[in-house]
Amino acid sequence: MRYQVWAFVRSLLIATMTLVAVIVVGSVGSGLLNQPAANAQLSQVSRQIPVFRRPVSPPRSQPSAANQPFMTLSPGRGSYTPAEEYAPADPTNFGDRFITDAFGMPTYQAPIVVIHETVSSANSALNYFRTPHPRDADQRSYHALIRRNGTVVYIVPPERRAFGAGNSVFDGPNGIETVTTNPLFPPSVNNFAYHISLESPTDGRGNQSRHSGYTTVQYQSLAWLIARTGVPQDRITTHRAVDRSGSRRDPRSFDTQRFAAALQDLAA
Incomplete structure (x- = not known):
């Protein structure tokens, strides 16, 4: 008797989990397929995101592998020296x-x-x-x-x-x-x-x-x-x-x- 009850409960749990999975997949699928609505939401959000005008590349002024800057000015040479x-x-x-x-x-x-x-x-x-x-x-x-x-x-x-x-x-x-x-x-x-x-x-x-x-x-x-x-x-x-x-x-x-x-x- 206990075995029959357990088998029934087990079958019920499996059926419930399967139903939940179907509902979740269906809701995700409808979101991906509903492109006009999704695009409208993305467009609305994108208008609120600031545009960063500066590139994100690392600056050359950071030390290189040889710890040398891009350019330095050497001491002046010759007899002429300006103010x-x-x-x-x-x-x-x-x-x-x-x-x-x-x-x-x-x-x-x-x-x-x-x-x-x-x-x-x-x-x-x-x-x-x-x-x-x-x-x-x-x-x-x-x-x-x-x-x-x-x-x-x-x-x-x-x-x-x-x-x-x-x-x-x-x-x-x-x-x-x-x-x-x-x-x-x-x-x-x-x-x-x-x-x-x-x-x-x-x-x-x-x-x-x-x-x-x-x-x-x-x-x-x-x-x-x-x-x-x-x-x-x-x-x-x-x-x-x-x-x-x-x-x-x-x-x-x-x-x-x-x-x-x-x-x-x-x-x-």
Whole structure:
């Protein structure tokens, strides 16, 4: 008798568990098949999720395997030594250098130097860099700026990424080089560039194609600073050369012969 009761109870338990399993599977299946309703819920939720504008790649400024930063400035050489100033940019106007791009691919580019001009007074440019700019599209900076009197102003440390060139590509000995650090913006050279800007003359603070040029001490300071970076001459370029927006022409009226002579004087 006890065996018959146990068999009945066992059969009842198995039937109950089977029924519950059918109900659960049916409810899950209806959720997967009911795509319009599910999509509507996902769309509603996605509008409440903030979009993170910064890539999650680890910064290049973290120590590498050899504990070496991306770039350092060596002591100046030669008899020429310019005056120096420090005018740090607001943290919103520069960032980290990344060892992987926005898609997780490793970055491997060697440093380049990009030469700019301010198209304004040096103080006006420095004031802009020292002002917080929360919007990504407004963020700009150079690593260094050279005044008309040759004074070198340091703005962003060399191991950090200055926002000196937006849509840009370096076409050099190794072919096309550029890095996407934010998928919402075009790729640029900023991740491996050291940006130096020359203060424009007073007759160059507009949209004209040319102006009276740069001073002798500006060329000397430019050569002196670039020599400190250790970047070879075939990786020295201009904003105009790397720009892909079609809107950048700087540094206008740049005299490559005077610059080359200044470099040669340092090497002598």
